[in-house]
Amino acid sequence: xxxxxxxxxxxxxxxxxxxxxxxxxxxxxxxxxxxxxxxxxxxxxxxxxxxxxxxxxxxxxxxxxxxxxxxxxxxxxxxxxxxxxxxxxxxxxxxxxxxxxxxxxxxxxxxxxxxxxxxxxxxxxxxxxxxxxxxxxxxxxxxxxxxxxxx
Amino acid sequence: xxxxxxxxxxxxxxxxxxxxxxxxxxxxxxxxxxxxxxxxxxxxxxxxxxxxxxxxxxxxxxxxxxxxxxxxxxxxxxxxxxxxxxxxxxxxxxxxxxxxxxxxxxxxxxxxxxxxxxxxxxxxxxxxxxxxxxxxxxxxxxxxxxxxxxx
DNA sequence: TCTTGATCCTCCAGTCGCTAGAGGATCTAG
DNA sequence: CTAGATCCTCTAGCGACTGGAGGATCAAGA
Numbered sequence: 001x002x003x004x005x006x007x008x009x010x011x012x013x014x015x016x017x018x019x020x021x022x023x024x025x026x027x028x029x030x031x032x033x034x035x036x037x038x039x040x041x042x043x044x045x046x047x048x049x050x051x052x053x054x055x056x057x058x059x060x061x062x063x064x065x066x067x068x069x070x071x072x073x074x075x076x077x078x079x080x081x082x083x084x085x086x087x088x089x090x091x092x093x094x095x096x097x098x099x100x101x102x103x104x105x106x107x108x109x110x111x112x113x114x115x116x117x118x119x120x121x122x123x124x125x126x127x128x129x130x131x132x133x134x135x136x137x138x139x140x141x142x143x144x145x146x147x148x149x150x151x
Numbered sequence: 152x153x154x155x156x157x158x159x160x161x162x163x164x165x166x167x168x169x170x171x172x173x174x175x176x177x178x179x180x181x182x183x184x185x186x187x188x189x190x191x192x193x194x195x196x197x198x199x200x201x202x203x204x205x206x207x208x209x210x211x212x213x214x215x216x217x218x219x220x221x222x223x224x225x226x227x228x229x230x231x232x233x234x235x236x237x238x239x240x241x242x243x244x245x246x247x248x249x250x251x252x253x254x255x256x257x258x259x260x261x262x263x264x265x266x267x268x269x270x271x272x273x274x275x276x277x278x279x280x281x282x283x284x285x286x287x288x289x290x291x292x293x294x295x296x297x298x299x300x301x302x
Numbered sequence: 303t304c305t306t307g308a309t310c311c312t313c314c315a316g317t318c319g320c321t322a323g324a325g326g327a328t329c330t331a332g
Numbered sequence: 333c334t335a336g337a338t339c340c341t342c343t344a345g346c347g348a349c350t351g352g353a354g355g356a357t358c359a360a361g362a
Contacts, residue, residue: 016309017309018310028310029349029350030350032311032312033349048356048357049311049312050309050357050358059292062292063291063292067291068348069266070266070269073347084291095274098274102270102274105263108263109267112256112260112263113260115256116253116257119221119252119253123249137231137234137242137245140218140231141213141235168338169337169339178320179338179339180320180322183341184321199328200340201329201338201339201340202339202340219319224318224319225318
């Protein structure tokens with residue numbers, strides 16, 4: 001049982017910004033930054049002007065962090081958050097957002113793979129000799145060595 | 152012999168910054184930016200203070216552009232350029248730089264692929280119904296839905 | 303009670319690699 | 333001679349933070 005003492009009053013001790021940072025892995029200045037751009041609501045303050053948070057903040061910030069890690073831009077996250085705040089809405093928008101994002105990830109992967117092939121070719125041609133005959137420098141100096149025009 | 156008086160000297164008409172931009176595909180403000188950070192040397196000026204370039208500048212700028220397209224950072228390019236300027240040196244450094252870069256590209260690809268899988272799962276789980284049951288929001292709200300911790 | 307060190311606050315500046323705009327000078331073609 | 337293209341410098345902005353200065357406040361130990 002997750003009772004932590006005999007008294008059943010789990011009154012939620014507000015978190016400091018440092019505790020919030022530790023629980024979410026988001027750095028303190030970043031938390032303040034998110035507040036400043038309106039991704040996080042303005043945190044209530046103590047008498048001595050320190051920000052206080054509750055468990056809801058932890059969830060919201062984790063949501064943000066997770067979305068950022070997944071490569072969503074702040075603007076997209078703003079939209080996702082407002083959807084998450086309003087769970088009766090149809091989720092076509094969230095779905096569209098995610099699908100758009102997926103397409104972008106896939107194109108990024110494709111471009112990186114082309115790029116990896118170029119750099120790999122570059123590295124493999126290097127005889128570790130002299131710059132004069134260095135494939136790396138040579139390839140960089142002349143696009144004609146490349147397989148693709150696209151980059 | 153490169154005497155320049157009586158012979159039909161192909162004296163190189165200096166390029167304007169606009170011509171250089173057209174020949175390399177690098178925008179004019181970017182060229183000036185490269186000069187300001189020392190990637191390009193300070194261009195000699197005409198009497199009316201306009202920058203002049205020669206074919207060497209075209210090659211150098213193409214080198215820079217190509218390296219940027221391949222994802223090298225400016226600092227790395229700075230090193231590559233100084234190596235290219237000094238072709239008697241062993242090229243271990245250039246090779247190392249490129250190999251480091253390759254490793255980074257590969258790790259980026261791996262992370263993006265993990266990410267793609269997450270987002271794909273996210274999208275596929277969406278029933279286009281309500282946010283309440285929307286997989287996208289749910290996954291973002293809880294990292295535990297993810298396959299990987301790494302992102 | 304005092305003191306020390308940790309934590310917090312605000313504000314400002316810097317990061318990277320450009321990009322854009324203001325406001326003005328100069329070139330080139332007709 | 334004039335119109336429009338091109339150039340110049342300088343400054344500020346982008347996105348998403350990150351770091352530091354300088355100062356207030358808190359919690360714990362002597």
